[in-house]
Amino acid sequence: MHTIESGNTAAAIGVKLSRAQVIAAYPITPQTPLTEKLSEFIESGEMKAAYIPVESEHSALAVCIAASTTGARAFTATSANGLLYMHEQLHWAAGARLPIVMCVVNRGVGAPWTVWNDQQDSISQRDTGWIQIYVNDHQEIIDAVIKAFKLAEEVSIPVMVCYDGYILSHTYMPFDIPDQNLVDKFLPAFKPEYCLSPDDPRNLNSVTLPDVKPNVRGELAHGYMELRYLLQEDLRKSITVAGDVEKKYKEIFNRGGNAYLDEYKCDDAEFIAVAFGSLTFHLRTVVDTLREEGIKVGVAGVRLYRPFPDEAIASALAKAQGLIIFEKAISYGYMGPLCSDVSSALWKNTKKPFIHNYILGLGGRTIKTGDLTNALRNSCTKGDPTDTADSIKWIGLKI
DSSP: OEEEEEHHHHHHHHHHHTTOSEEEEOOOTTTHHHHHHHHHHHHHTSSOOEEEEOSSHHHHHHHHHHHHHTTOOEEEEEOHHHHHHTHHHHHHHHHTTOOOEEEEEEOOOSSSOOOSOOSHHHHTTTTSSOEEEEOOSHHHHHHHHHHHHHHHHHHTOOEEEEEETTTTTTSEEEEEOOOHHHHHHHSOOOOOSSOOOTTSOOOOSOOOOSSOEEOTTSOEEOOHHHHHHHHHHHHHHHHHHHHHHHHHHHHHHSOOOOSSEEEESOTTOSEEEEEOTTHHHHHHHHHHHHHHTTOOEEEEEEOEEESOOHHHHHHHHTTSSEEEEEESOOOTTSOOHHHHHHHHHTTTOSSOOEEEEEEOOGGGOOOOHHHHHHHHHHHHHHOOTTOOTTSEEESSOOO
């Protein structure tokens, strides 16, 4: 079924179709309409789930942790400082290997206070052990939410689905709503390997000693370091699992196909612009203009950011003469985080493209098509093969 709705509504429909059983909700702009829509679904009887309003974002994720620990399919959403307030619980959810799904509706963080869009919030939490997926439009939002539950439950690792505040959350676009029967085929009922139950009493996530020790049954139990190792190994393995999930989704719904990159006119591209989220679609307009000028340039949107699909990215991007990486976030004191990761992925390649790193759009600063066009044109026509990525260029800065 086709509809025209907001990005937040697309996410809410995806959660409903996924048959989430517990929704934890605390309002924060621009996420609030998502959980409000879920409350409407539950109140009207369209969705069978427990809706739990809480007093803070920290509590929202605590509710999801508790629900997931008992074997329920749990969901929440947040933005900006709300996500930062969850920071402790983000580590707990990942360390406890709980398949929670959370939408992060990207917004700049304070101080100073801002309610406008950039991607610093989710980027700042990239090392908490969560899988991170970035999407470009409303169709990808609803599809990514459904795929996120599947991926999370396959690998027992929580997933963030990240999309741009206002640019996607509050705008209206057409998208297709998957059939519920097909979603049920793709995403069957959640059956955890272990959970808390009165019928099977056990302790979970108790204090772990530095070294391996026998448990109450006399069996050697993992120490803290072994648990961290297993999370790291399973995160790396989940790159392949994400590809398998994407393949199965395409077989059923005939959409998607590449879990790692969304490529546009990259087949013959001598230069490739790289970005996250809706900015990649904005760059397509710029690429079309530069193609008319005879500049062979394409766009690659990074979909899976954590775990970082380094081999897939190195394979797809190494063929270019130059990479121009546009980011709405920064790793303070160094460079754009995506630029740092792409550079690292290409390190083993014998032939490396030059890399330019542009920072733009922070705190909702307007990203003008003309500025993007000039920056990309200059990089493509004046790029020095000896350039390195450690010199950041800013777009829209007024100092």
